[in-house]
Amino acid sequence: MHSEKDYLTRVEGHGTIDIKVKNGRIEKAEWQVVETPRFFEAMMVDKHFDEVSLIVSRICGICSIAHVTTSIRATERAFGVAVSEKTEIFRRILMNAETIQSHILHLYFLALPDFLKAGSIFPIIAKNRNAAEIALRLKKLANDMCDVVGGRNTHPMTMIVGGFTRFPSKENILILRKSLDNSVSDLIETSKIFMSFKIPVFERETEFVSLKGIKNYPWIGGELVSSDGVLKNENDYKSMTNEFMADWSTSKLAKLSRGSFAVGALARINNNFNLLHPKARKICDNFKLRPVCYNPFMNNIAQLAECFHVVYETIELLDKALDFDLSPEKVEVKPKKGKGVGAVEAPRGILYHCNEYNEKGRIVHSDFIIPTGQNHANIREDLNKLVKDYSKKGYPDKEIELLCQMLVRSYDPCISCSVH
Amino acid sequence: MQYLGVDLVKPKAAFFDFSSCEGCQLQIANNESNLLDFISLMEVINFREILTGGKDDYEIAFIEGSITRDDEINRVKNIREKTKILVAFGTCACFGGINKLKNKFNDIEWVKKEVYGNYPVETNDKVLAIDEVVKVDFYIYGCPVNKPEVEAIVQSIALGREFRYLKHPVCFRCKEKQNICLYELGKICMGPLTRAGCGARCPSNGNSCIGCRGPAAEPNIEFMKKIMKKNGFTERQIRDKFELFSAFKWEK
Ligand code: SF4
Ligand code: SF4
Numbered sequence: 001m002h003s004e005k006d007y008l009t010r011v012e013g014h015g016t017i018d019i020k021v022k023n024g025r026i027e028k029a030e031w032q033v034v035e036t037p038r039f040f041e042a043m044m045v046d047k048h049f050d051e052v053s054l055i056v057s058r059i060c061g062i063c064s065i066a067h068v069t070t071s072i073r074a075t076e077r078a079f080g081v082a083v084s085e086k087t088e089i090f091r092r093i094l095m096n097a098e099t100i101q102s103h104i105l106h107l108y109f110l111a112l113p114d115f116l117k118a119g120s121i122f123p124i125i126a127k128n129r130n131a132a133e134i135a136l137r138l139k140k141l142a143n144d145m146c147d148v149v150g151g152r153n154t155h156p157m158t159m160i161v162g163g164f165t166r167f168p169s170k171e172n173i174l175i176l177r178k179s180l181d182n183s184v185s186d187l188i189e190t191s192k193i194f195m196s197f198k199i200p201v202f203e204r205e206t207e208f209v210s211l212k213g214i215k216n217y218p219w220i221g222g223e224l225v226s227s228d229g230v231l232k233n234e235n236d237y238k239s240m241t242n243e244f245m246a247d248w249s250t251s252k253l254a255k256l257s258r259g260s261f262a263v264g265a266l267a268r269i270n271n272n273f274n275l276l277h278p279k280a281r282k283i284c285d286n287f288k289l290r291p292v293c294y295n296p297f298m299n300n301i302a303q304l305a306e307c308f309h310v311v312y313e314t315i316e317l318l319d320k321a322l323d324f325d326l327s328p329e330k331v332e333v334k335p336k337k338g339k340g341v342g343a344v345e346a347p348r349g350i351l352y353h354c355n356e357y358n359e360k361g362r363i364v365h366s367d368f369i370i371p372t373g374q375n376h377a378n379i380r381e382d383l384n385k386l387v388k389d390y391s392k393k394g395y396p397d398k399e400i401e402l403l404c405q406m407l408v409r410s411y412d413p414c415i416s417c418s419v420h
Numbered sequence: 421m422q423y424l425g426v427d428l429v430k431p432k433a434a435f436f437d438f439s440s441c442e443g444c445q446l447q448i449a450n451n452e453s454n455l456l457d458f459i460s461l462m463e464v465i466n467f468r469e470i471l472t473g474g475k476d477d478y479e480i481a482f483i484e485g486s487i488t489r490d491d492e493i494n495r496v497k498n499i500r501e502k503t504k505i506l507v508a509f510g511t512c513a514c515f516g517g518i519n520k521l522k523n524k525f526n527d528i529e530w531v532k533k534e535v536y537g538n539y540p541v542e543t544n545d546k547v548l549a550i551d552e553v554v555k556v557d558f559y560i561y562g563c564p565v566n567k568p569e570v571e572a573i574v575q576s577i578a579l580g581r582e583f584r585y586l587k588h589p590v591c592f593r594c595k596e597k598q599n600i601c602l603y604e605l606g607k608i609c610m611g612p613l614t615r616a617g618c619g620a621r622c623p624s625n626g627n628s629c630i631g632c633r634g635p636a637a638e639p640n641i642e643f644m645k646k647i648m649k650k651n652g653f654t655e656r657q658i659r660d661k662f663e664l665f666s667a668f669k670w671e672k
Pocket of ligand 1: 590591592599601602603609611623629
């Protein structure tokens with residue numbers, strides 16, 4: 001049984017890193033997930049489609065918007081519902097809000113203390129009020145976006161199958177637009193802060209899986225792609241993930257062409273670099289992040305670049321939104337028997353929901369595959385190589401341990417979500 | 421910190437998560453404008469999600485999530501022994517929340533099989549709310565919790581003042597906001613039964629209240645069921661709403 005002290009801190013959910021390095025040799029390198037399963041897929045059985053997205057939003061408090069978006073997409077595809085451009089635009093804005101909120105939380109609250117050799121954000125607040133205030137301002141911007149468009153900043157409720165129960169007013173859109181403009185200088189400060197850090201040197205070749213963008217950087221739906229050249233239809237998600245169980249984890253694992261693969265910001269950028277906003281690509285240049293980048297610690301930088309991308313993209317989307325009539329809108333939804341798949345890029349990587357309905361619009365069977373679950377096997381393999389590499393370099397066990405923790409955190413794992 | 425000119429000793433607080441989405445904990449980091457003031461009310465000494473090297477001499481323990489496994493039972497009992505004040509933080513902790521949807525199935529073996537196939541996973545037959553395992557001193561309702569209310573409750577705990585829970589239902593706030601009642605638009609709503617404190621979030625956004633905060637002080641449940649039926653909703657539809665967060669008992 002694991003005690004309170006064993007849990008890895010500054011990640012969401014319960015995991016432990018069990019690593020023993022003795023005289024430069026690994027005795028054990030394990031990344032274990034001990035989170036309690038909640039059995040969401042079973043809970044869904046017999047639930048009516050208008051409650052489905054509300055329930056699955058409770059899989060994760062951090063990426064609830066991604067879960068709602070994916071779930072609604074799966075349901076709409078099961079029923080053959082097509083939504084308006086206006087609805088699509090606001091869904092994207094909501095997703096973008098969550099991406100900023102989650103990336104900033106990770107960069108400042110979870111990752112930054114490692115680089116500053118602190119145990120938490122608290123001493124940093126005391127010493128470096130400026131950084132803390134930037135973090136809070138950026139987070140507030142993202143939360144305001146969620147509030148204004150989604151109804152609240154966690155577990156949004158305005159987004160429904162077929163449309164929205166309410167759209168923001170023009171006035172609120174203009175306020176958001178202005179805060180987004182203002183946030184660019186905070187992002188530039190953030191990149192300066194991260195420029196001053198030493199990103200650990202480490203590489204391990206692996207496969208990266210993400211959505212494939214065509215004209216735009218991908219967030220909602222489309223084809224599934226891997227850096228090893230696999231290309232699949234959204235409906236074919238199962239052959240992209242090939243879930244399996246292992247005795248060291250309560251969460252399921254995934255693999256594709258190799259023993260493991262990675263999803264998340266770095267995977268998205270590796271697979272869609274040319275679709276990034278030029279200003280975001282510039283950030284990648286500054287940090288020498290070029291596809292294909294095999295250093296998992298660079299996921300932090302990929303998140304930072306995505307923040308830039310998302311801010312510029314949202315400004316464009318808000319400008320478009322201003323042209324619409326903003327009264328609530330919902331296209332007609334007629335439930336029918338069938339199965340629908342949704343794939344969406346959550347902050348931590350590609351997320352799949354598959355909802356199978358009966359003719360009354362109640363769930364017969366559902367299947368959710370979550371980013372962290374897909375990353376688990378990869379994290380484990382990275383840990384093994386990291387320990388080997390650094391003990392060869394003569395690093396003391398304690399320092400290697402710390403690097404291992406940083407490595408796990410760089411994936412921004414969301415364990416509570418992965419065991420669902 | 422001073423209050424009414426008197427120096428206050430900051431209470432040592434700890435946050436613990438059990439089976440949950442951690443969305444309630446996240447609310448602590450939200451409401452950025454007064455986050456720094458808020459955390460200065462207490463000395464946070466244990467908060468796994470954002471802090472390394474937690475300590476054990478806390479006086480207030482905030483418990484997020486519900487109890488689904490034996491190790492969680494032991495953990496929460498252990499925390500109860502160490503702490504003076506135990507706060508059930510969020511609907512999962514207060515009532516079991518969404519997690520209790522699992523309890524509607526009598527056959528736990530089926531539940532395990534549906535999700536994990538033949539792979540052995542450890543879970544208890546029934547999900548429990550915190551007060552079904554240990555004594556709870558304060559409840560903070562909501563899925564997720566509402567930050568201004570959290571602040572008010574934490575302030576009164578820290579300052580040793582009594583906190584008065586709102587007794588009236590969500591409808592009061594909804595009417596104040598001059599929303600068109602959802603029943604007039606042909607939708608079902610739990611607002612008449614649910615405890616206020618969220619600012620009528622959902623109906624104000626054009627969506628039915630789904631009862632996440634549990635029952636108001638004296639809900640007339642049987643009468644409301646009749647009204648819902650009279651408005652054309654089936655028993656099944658009403659029951660779905662009652663059972664969503666496990667806060668309302670369906671059977672009398
Ligand atoms: S919409 Fe719901 S909360 Fe508002 S008045 Fe009607 S029943 Fe009450
Ligand atoms: S309106 Fe109802 S469901 Fe919505 S936040 Fe308030 S209590 Fe919860």
